Amino acid sequence: xxxxxxxxxxxxxxxxxxxxxxxxCNIVDLGLIYGTRIEGRKVTVKMTLTTPGCPMHESIAGGxxxxxxxxxxxEEAEVEVVWDPPWNPSMMTDYGRARIGLRS
Amino acid sequence: MSAAARTTAPHHxxxxxxxxxxxxxxxxxxxxxxxxxxLALFVGVSLLVLRPAMLATYHYNQYVIAATHxxxxxxxxxxxxxxxxxxxxxxLETKLYSEKLAAWQFAFHLVGFTGMVWMFWTWNMKQVxxxxxVLLVGVGLFVYNIARTLLRVxxxxxxxxxxxxxxxxxxLAVSVGLTLAVGKCSYEAASGPASGGPLGVFLHGLKAxxxxxxxxxxxxxxxxxxxxxxxxVFIMLIVGISYKxxxxxxxxxxxxxxxxxxxxxxxxxxxLGVFVAILLRHPLKFAFALLVVAGLxxxxxxxxxxxxxxxxxxxxxGLKSFLTAISLLAPLSILALVLSWPGLPLTTLTGRLENxxxxxxxxxxxxxxxxxxxxxxxxxxxxxxxxxxxxxxRKVPSLADLYSPGLQAAGYWAYLAGLAATxxxxxxxxxxxxxxxxxxxxxxxxxxxxxxxxxxxxxxxPRIEPLAPxxxxxxxxxxxxxxxxxxxxx
Numbered sequence: 001x002x003x004x005x006x007x008x009x010x011x012x013x014x015x016x017x018x019x020x021x022x023x024x025c026n027i028v029d030l031g032l033i034y035g036t037r038i039e040g041r042k043v044t045v046k047m048t049l050t051t052p053g054c055p056m057h058e059s060i061a062g063g064x065x066x067x068x069x070x071x072x073x074x075e076e077a078e079v080e081v082v083w084d085p086p087w088n089p090s091m092m093t094d095y096g097r098a099r100i101g102l103r104s
Numbered sequence: 105m106s107a108a109a110r111t112t113a114p115h116h117x118x119x120x121x122x123x124x125x126x127x128x129x130x131x132x133x134x135x136x137x138x139x140x141x142x143l144a145l146f147v148g149v150s151l152l153v154l155r156p157a158m159l160a161t162y163h164y165n166q167y168v169i170a171a172t173h174x175x176x177x178x179x180x181x182x183x184x185x186x187x188x189x190x191x192x193x194x195x196l197e198t199k200l201y202s203e204k205l206a207a208w209q210f211a212f213h214l215v216g217f218t219g220m221v222w223m224f225w226t227w228n229m230k231q232v233x234x235x236x237x238v239l240l241v242g243v244g245l246f247v248y249n250i251a252r253t254l255l256r257v258x259x260x261x262x263x264x265x266x267x268x269x270x271x272x273x274x275x276l277a278v279s280v281g282l283t284l285a286v287g288k289c290s291y292e293a294a295s296g297p298a299s300g301g302p303l304g305v306f307l308h309g310l311k312a313x314x315x316x317x318x319x320x321x322x323x324x325x326x327x328x329x330x331x332x333x334x335x336x337v338f339i340m341l342i343v344g345i346s347y348k349x350x351x352x353x354x355x356x357x358x359x360x361x362x363x364x365x366x367x368x369x370x371x372x373x374x375x376l377g378v379f380v381a382i383l384l385r386h387p388l389k390f391a392f393a394l395l396v397v398a399g400l401x402x403x404x405x406x407x408x409x410x411x412x413x414x415x416x417x418x419x420x421x422g423l424k425s426f427l428t429a430i431s432l433l434a435p436l437s438i439l440a441l442v443l444s445w446p447g448l449p450l451t452t453l454t455g456r457l458e459n460x461x462x463x464x465x466x467x468x469x470x471x472x473x474x475x476x477x478x479x480x481x482x483x484x485x486x487x488x489x490x491x492x493x494x495x496x497x498r499k500v501p502s503l504a505d506l507y508s509p510g511l512q513a514a515g516y517w518a519y520l521a522g523l524a525a526t527x528x529x530x531x532x533x534x535x536x537x538x539x540x541x542x543x544x545x546x547x548x549x550x551x552x553x554x555x556x557x558x559x560x561x562x563x564x565x566p567r568i569e570p571l572a573p574x575x576x577x578x579x580x581x582x583x584x585x586x587x588x589x590x591x592x593x594x
Contacts (some may be wrong), residue, residue, distance in 0.1 A: 015570055017496055022353075024295030024502040029407055051352045053197040055190075056483055070497060089355055089415040101417045102355070 006073040011036045011043055018063040022056060024100045028065070031091030033043060034082065041075035043068050048087045057081070131489040133206055137186020138216060138482060142556065144178025145471075146403040149546050156538035159178055170224035172330075175466055177217035179237070180338060183474050184368050185213065187481055188341070192253055195348040201252035205245050206305065212242030212401055216226040229288040235347045237281045243278045247271045262364045266344020269372050276379075286310050287317030320383055328382040330462070335375050335396065338470045342430065343367055343403050346573070350407060353423055354414035363406045370399030377443075387446035396506025404433065420504065425476030429519065432468040452533070459530045464495075467545070468523050475519070475552060479512060486559050490566040499569040506562055507555040517552030 015033060016026040027047070028032060035046040045064055049057055061079045068077035089102055096102075140245060151171055152158065158168050193200045200206065216239025222230040250271055257264050257334055289310070317325065351357050358364055378391030407430065419427070439461045483503040491500040522544030529537035 019495075019500075021491070021495070021500065022484075023504045024504065050355065053194050053348070054352070055194045059488065059492035059495050062492065063497075065496070066493075067496035087294070102415050 006038055006041075006043070006071065007025070008036050008038070010071070011038065011068065014067050015045070015064060017059060017067045020050070020060060021057060023050070023100055024026060024103060025092075025096050029093045029096030029099065031089075031093065031096065032060075032087065041073060042078070043074050043076070044078040046080045046082060048082055048085075050087050052083050052086075131485045132204060133203055133210075134186040134190040134481070135485050136210060136488075137182050137189070138478070138485070140210075141179050141182035141186065143253070144174055144182060144217075146178055146549060146553070148174045149542065152542045153539060153546055156296060156535040156542060160568060166224055166227040169326075170221050172466075173217065173224055174221045176238070176473075177213075180466070180470055180474065181217070183478075184338065184341060185209070185365055187474075187477065188250060189441060190481060190485070191345060191348075192267055195345060196254070196257045196261075196267075198253060198256040198258065201249050201256070205249045209242045209245040209249070212238055212245065216240070216242055229285055230326075233282065233285040233289060236278075236285050240278050240282055243274060247275055262358075262361065262368055263344045263348050265278050265365070266347075266368050269368065270340040270344070273274070273340060274330050277329060277332035277337060280325075280332060283317055284312055284329060286324055287314045287322075289314060312516035316521060321385055324382055324385050328379050331375065331378055331444070334465050334470065335378070338398075339433075340371060341370070342470070342473050343371065343400075346407065346426070346430070349477070349480070350410050350423075350426075353415075353418040354415075354419065356410045356414035358406070358410035359413055361405060363402050363409075367399045367406065369401035370395055370402060372399075374399055384490065387404065389444045390441065390446055391439050393444040397441060400433050400437055404430070420479075421509060421516050421528070422476045422479030423517055425479070425594070426473050427471035427476075427520075428516075429469050429476060432464060432472070432523075436464050436469060456531050456533055460527055463526060463530060464523070467526070472519060472523070475515075477554075478552070482556060483507060484558050486562050490562045491568070494566075494568055497571070499571050501562075501567055506559045508558060511551045511555050515548045515555070519552065521550055522546075525557050 010029050012033065016028045018027045019025065020027060020030060020032075024032065030050070032047050032049060033045060034048060037044040037046075045068070047061075047064065048061065054060075061081060064079050065077045068074050089097070092102065115275055142201055151174070155167065155171075189206050216235050216237075219235030220232055220239060223229075223235055247463060250267065254264055254268055254271075267277055288408055374392050374395030374397075378389060378396060380386070381392050382390035407427075411427075439457060442448070443454070443457060443461060452515055480503075483506045487501075487506060494500050522541055525541035526538060529541045
């Protein structure tokens with residue numbers, strides 16, 4: 001069993017398990033994660049969605065909590081959804097762009 | 105700041121959605137509208153296949169009126185209402201005012217429209233009025249519920265204006281329809297034993313309304329009523345909602361808010377004039393029709409601009425259906441201008457063109473658009489019901505995995521071919537050709553039914569798999585440099 005530090009790379013890798021079911025790309029490569037904060041066993045994720053009023057709002061935010069809580073080191077997970085700055089496709093990684101066939 | 109963590113298989117704590125901001129109502133509410141609407145559609149298309157003469161003769165007869173109300177109230181209105189309960193809170197970032205009212209409205213709507221269609225078929229106008237009143241109560245609940253929802257909207261925009269306009273036109277369309285039904289009844293009881301007291305006052309009121317409606321040309325009044333419903337409610341909602349959905353699904357933005365606002369304003373102004381002009385058979389009908397067409401042109405230009413600016417290259421079949429449907433607004437607009445030409449003689453050809461106009465409006469633009477959005481709404485509702493709490497814990501299918509895109513594509517082409525063939529058959533006034541063409545439409549609907557069954561099966565038997573083992577950090581970081589988009593240090 002591999003042991004890892006609870007740090008930002010691990011949090012981001014965990015969040016790659018959360019896939020937007022409409023766009024079919026994980027939320028990290030979609031560029032939805034604006035920041036993470038780790039305080040002991042509590043992780044706070046600041047994120048956005050592709051559009052305000054996104055119908056997947058609850059599911060994706062819930063998925064982030066679920067994924068983080070699946071880590072044994074995480075006791076508490078919080079999600080803060082923000083709209084500023086608004087998301088745009090340039091925030092996606094190259095992998096994300098390729099995944100959904102995005103125009104450059 | 106950091107603690108030891110192990111990348112083992114997730115130990116699942118009970119998922120909970122408490123604390124999130126729920127915009128959408130519960131899944132079952134819009135879903136019951138969708139299922140009821142689909143049933144009405146299948147009955148309606150079966151009716152067309154069995155009685156093709158309905159589309160090959162002039163449309164002012166009891167069977168065509170019954171079938172039209174089955175399509176309009178049973179299929180389109182039911183779906184639109186269910187979709188609005190789902191989409192309006194989402195599109196306008198607010199919460200539905202009352203789910204309980206919506207559940208009651210569903211009951212009134214179901215009883216109202218089935219009774220109306222049946223009574224139109226037997227041409228019992230008194231009962232049409234009674235069932236229409238039941239429907240009106242439902243519409244009242246719907247308008248109140250959505251209007252209260254609109255009052256909660258944090259930022260008023262063109263979508264909210266379009267939805268509010270549609271509510272006003274819906275109220276007017278149903279009221280005018282009911283008034284027309286009142287006008288077709290006789291009121292012997294008003295001079296009989298029941299003529300005294302509150303009931304008598306009511307009966308005299310109905311008699312007065314009947315006398316008032318008798319002053320108008322009945323076919324004109326029917327056409328005016330139809331335009332309130334189709335243009336005011338359905339086209340207006342398609343215009344408004346697509347300003348949210350098309351950018352959302354194509355990863356684009358509204359390109360000109362001014363143009364979007366102009367489209368809704370011109371539609372409203374034009375429709376008001378069209379309604380009065382059709383009712384009074386006034387030659388200004390053409391000028392007002394031009395205003396409506398100008399509104400639709402603004403809408404078309406804005407959609408083209410949104411699509412040109414889109415980031416997502418490929419369009420799925422649902423979106424293709426929707427966009428094909430709204431592109432049919434172009435020939436429909438030309439037809440509208442031809443039919444509103446002052447002094448156009450009522451020949452056999454005019455009658456057939458009017459049939460084509462109604463058919464293309466309802467089956468072409470509105471139904472095709474709805475079917476396209478069906479492939480967005482139904483998978484979402486079912487996915488939400490079966491998988492939303494599992495996201496991040498298990499591997500869940502994407503929305504597109506819930507149905508067969510091959511069947512969807514086959515359905516798209518069959519429907520398009522069916523529309524073209526039915527239009528030609530109507531123009532020829534050939535009942536046998538209408539049957540053949542409607543079989544194509546029925547085939548398309550069969551593909552839709554199969555896909556809907558496939559989607560709904562996920563409610564009964566969800567396909568959930570364990571998550572793939574997490575790759576090690578080293579693998580991920582070396583394979584793909586993924587910059588953190590906007591690190592703001594929360």
